[in-house]
Amino acid sequence: MTSDAGVQELIDGALHGSGLVLEEVVVTPAGRRRVVRVVVDRVLEATGDVTETQRPLTLDEIASATRTVSDALDESDLLGAQPYTLEVTSPGVSRPLTDAQHFRRNVGRLVVLSPVDGESVTGRITRAGSDDLTLHVPSVKKTPARDDTYPYAAIARADVQVEFSRPEDTDATDTPADDDPVDAPLDKEN
Structure with missing residues (x-):
C-alpha cells in the first residue's frame, strides 16, 4: 500500500x-x-x-x-x-484558511471570518502577519467602516468569498x- x-x-x-x-x-x-x-x-x-x-x-x-x-x-x-x-x-x-500562510496569500480578498467568540464578520484582508491579520469591515447600516485585528488563535473559521467583480483592476x-x-x-x- x-x-x-x-x-x-x-x-x-x-x-x-x-x-x-x-x-x-x-x-x-x-x-x-x-x-x-x-x-x-x-x-x-x-x-x-x-x-x-x-x-x-x-x-x-x-x-x-x-x-x-x-x-x-x-x-x-x-x-x-x-x-x-x-x-x-x-x-x-472552497478551502478554509487555516494557516498564517493561507491568510498571507489571500491579502486583498473578501473573507467571512468566524471568531472563536463573537459573531461572524465579512471583510477584506488588508494585512496578514505571522500572528494576526487586519480585516477591513465595510460600513453596514448605521455602523461605520472599521479595521479590526484578529489573532489567528482567535479565529474558528475563515473562508474566501467568490467575487465576480473585484474592486481593484x-x-x-x-x-x-x-x-x-x-x-x-x-x-x-x-
Whole structure:
C-alpha cells in the first residue's frame, strides 16, 4: 500500500527550487486505479506583514508542476504497478484558511471570518502577519467602516468569498482567475 507521506516527501523534493510549494497530497482508490491529487501554491517570499495581493498561479505554472510531479512519480517505484490518475491543482476558494500562510496569500480578498467568540464578520484582508491579520469591515447600516485585528488563535473559521467583480483592476495577463482551482489531470498507465 502506498503511503501518502512517502508520496508527499517525493513530490516536495521534486518541487524544491521551482517557486512552488506543496500544500497537500491525497492518494485515493478509484476502482482499479488511484487518484493522486496534488495541491500546489506559489512560494510566499514575503516575511513579516503582507499587505499586497499575491499573484495567482498561471496555467503554465500548473502545467510545469504537473510535468515535474509526473516525472518524479515515473522515476520512483513508490506507486507500484497499479495505474493512477494525477491531478495537479492550485488551492480553490472552497478551502478554509487555516494557516498564517493561507491568510498571507489571500491579502486583498473578501473573507467571512468566524471568531472563536463573537459573531461572524465579512471583510477584506488588508494585512496578514505571522500572528494576526487586519480585516477591513465595510460600513453596514448605521455602523461605520472599521479595521479590526484578529489573532489567528482567535479565529474558528475563515473562508474566501467568490467575487465576480473585484474592486481593484486585474491584470489581463493573470490567467486563470484566482477564484477557481486549476486542474491538469494526467492519466498514467504503469
